[in-house]
Amino acid sequence: QSVLTQPPSVSGAPGQRVTISCTGSSSNMGADYDVHWYQRLPGTAPKLLIYKNSNRPSGVSDRFSGSKSGTSASLAITGLQPEDEADYYCQSYDTSLGIAVFGGGTKLTVL
């Protein structure tokens, strides 16, 4: 039902690198709208993690990085740590719907 498509879950061992994909269409990412990523730790508010495809807000670890190409984007997390276990969401703007749209979220499990 979500406009942007994410895998429901990913996992990795501490220290590993994982990536989370986000796939859109020609009316959002393909129309050159930026992708943004949020992290929601258990019981907390969603927190902006990456904005405008690849920019980190102040205070966000450089272990988090983002990229976008065409109608797809990805979030990479290197040096996995137990505290990275959270839900991750991508977001863009859809010109056909005229509103912000989100991915369904990806649950990251640190093994």
Next chain:
Amino acid sequence: QVQLQESGPGLLKPSQTLSLTCAISGDSVSNKTAVWNWIRQSPSRGLEWLGRTYYRSKWYYDYAASVKGRITVNPDTSKNQFSLQLKSVTPEDTAVYYCARRIHLTYYFDPWGQGTLVTVSS
């Protein structure tokens, strides 16, 4: 540091009106560079943007097509907060409701409130 906090009833019966407020600290609801939003999340619909209000010499309002006709978002400058009203709720409106700020000409939300669970059940 901007902080947002949602509040309101957590349990409603079908056909009632959902009313939530979002208290703002560290910013002003009248800030001409800010846009104040309501977003909800449910297992069936995922994250869904609902509506917004912002001030640019006058107040503006925009709503998602999915809830248009039932939704009202209003600022309260005296209390530095904004509200969400959703009429004629059904169990489909059961969700965690978030308020969030967006800065003009950006398309991302930062910060978000903690969220408040609203359950619609008879």
